[in-house]
Amino acid sequence: MKVAIITGGSNGIGKSTVVELAKRGVGIILTYNNYQDRAESLVEAIQSDYGIRAVALKLDLTNRASFASFENDVRKLLREVWETDEFNYLVNNGGVGGPMMLDDLTEDYFDKILNTNFKGSVFLSQRLLRFMKEGGAMVNTSSSSKSQSFPGYSIYGSLKAALSVWTRYIAKELAPRGIRVNAVSPGPTHTNFGDGAFDQHPELIKMLADQSVFGRLGKPDDIGKVIANLLSDDFGWVTAQDIEVSGGHLL
Numbered sequence: 001m002k003v004a005i006i007t008g009g010s011n012g013i014g015k016s017t018v019v020e021l022a023k024r025g026v027g028i029i030l031t032y033n034n035y036q037d038r039a040e041s042l043v044e045a046i047q048s049d050y051g052i053r054a055v056a057l058k059l060d061l062t063n064r065a066s067f068a069s070f071e072n073d074v075r076k077l078l079r080e081v082w083e084t085d086e087f088n089y090l091v092n093n094g095g096v097g098g099p100m101m102l103d104d105l106t107e108d109y110f111d112k113i114l115n116t117n118f119k120g121s122v123f124l125s126q127r128l129l130r131f132m133k134e135g136g137a138m139v140n141t142s143s144s145s146k147s148q149s150f151p152g153y154s155i156y157g158s159l160k161a162a163l164s165v166w167t168r169y170i171a172k173e174l175a176p177r178g179i180r181v182n183a184v185s186p187g188p189t190h191t192n193f194g195d196g197a198f199d200q201h202p203e204l205i206k207m208l209a210d211q212s213v214f215g216r217l218g219k220p221d222d223i224g225k226v227i228a229n230l231l232s233d234d235f236g237w238v239t240a241q242d243i244e245v246s247g248g249h250l251l
């Protein structure tokens with residue numbers, strides 16, 4: 001059985017990815033940060049709906065000191081639950097957002113976005129990729145904001161651009177092991193992102209939907225299906241790509 005590790009798998013795009021992978025028979029290690037309850041209910045649903053073993057682990061991407069014990073927990077789980085020392089897929093999806101204009105910019109905000117959305121994923125991947133099985137695959141959740149210029153998103157967009165560029169470099173470094181590395185760049189997607197910004201400001205939904213050729217925001221499943229497919233052997237000849245999954249936002 002193949003096993004996937006999905007960061008930020010407790011909610012939104014990560015949750016959809018977890019479900020899509022489980023439907024395809026992939027064993028699941030998902031991570032949560034604040035909402036253990038959401039993660040545990042997802043684990044139960046996966047097991048009862050698809051008969052797939054899933055385990056939820058706490059991970060805070062800003063806390064790199066915790067990565068060694070996270071790695072130990074993953075290695076232990078792989079042995080005890082799946083009787084293997086290796087895993088097959090990694091989805092670097094956990095992230096935070098929210099706008100801040102340059103004039104208001106603080107180092108705390110900058111460091112939070114940096115450490116969660118880029119630096120955390122890089123150093124976690126460094127550890128985990130050492131025991132990814134030959135022929136495995138990794139997908140990084142970037143953002144269409146990396147090639148746009150909405151006021152307030154300069155740091156978020158710049159650091160997603162960094163994640164996309166890193167994807168291409170690492171694809172080359174991992175190719176000798178037969179590992180593929182790609183990114184998806186979702187457009188505006190109706191999740192809890194930015195502390196529920198879409199639900200708190202419904203006017204945002206209309207504005208962004210009007211900018212899409214299909215007249216709506218993305219749903220988590222619009223993205224999760226693409227991530228699950230990109231990981232699969234159907235995309236076995238695709239690496240170093242960054243696919244915008246935005247339903248033609250700002251086309």
Ligand SMILES: NC(=O)c1ccc[n+]([C@@H]2O[C@H](COP(=O)([O-])OP(=O)(O)OC[C@H]3O[C@@H](n4cnc5c(N)ncnc54)[C@H](OP(=O)(O)O)[C@@H]3O)[C@@H](O)[C@H]2O)c1
Nearest residue numbers: 008012013032033034035060061094095188189191192193
């Ligand atoms: N929604 C959009 O419009 C959109 C567009 C482009 C790209 N994206 C990207 O898509 C990814 C998923 O976001 P989403 O829209 O699905 O948002 P979401 O529903 O808020 O989910 C975010 C996930 O990331 C986890 N997370 C938050 N802070 C973390 C930390 N410090 N360490 C580890 N995990 C952390 C959350 O865990 P807890 O909930 O347990 O705290 C949750 O599982 C993000 O990388 C985001 O940048 C989203």
